[in-house]
Amino acid sequence: MQHLNHxxxxxxxxxxxxxxxxxxxxxxxxxxxxxxxxxxxxxxSSTEEMWDQVNIAYINTSKPIMFGLATDDSHHYHKFGSKYSNA
Structure with a gap:
């Protein structure tokens, strides 16, 4: 199964x-x-707003709702800061 992230x-x-x-x-x-x-x-829209918009549309069209996911998407383990993807 495929999945769309970020x-x-x-x-x-x-x-x-x-x-x-x-x-x-x-x-x-x-x-x-x-x-x-x-x-x-x-x-x-923020991703939270998008999630709400999609679930409202899915409910209105009798589709199953989408469950939320979150990830740290870590790439940088030795450099830390807001411009890095840290755990």
Whole structure:
């Protein structure tokens, strides 16, 4: 089974895109990598808002809801800071 992670990475995927998907059961609400834009910006929804929007649409169309996932997405184990992906 395939799964879409960090939908706000470069703002590549919208809630509307995900609403069209059938069979996806998980939504990555949080990812610890510093470039995935978890909190959105002035014109893009946060991943938490997207998750809500998708689940509302799924409930309204009788699709099973998506369960939330989170990961630290660690890549850097010896350098620490906000620009690194730390555990």
């Amino acid at each position: 939908p706000n990475f470069t703002y590549a995927i919208t809630a509307e895109d995900i609403m069209q998907v059938n069979g996806e059961r998980f939504f990555e609400v949080y990812n610890g990598h510093p470039y995935v834009n978890n909190y959105g910006d002035s014109i893009h």
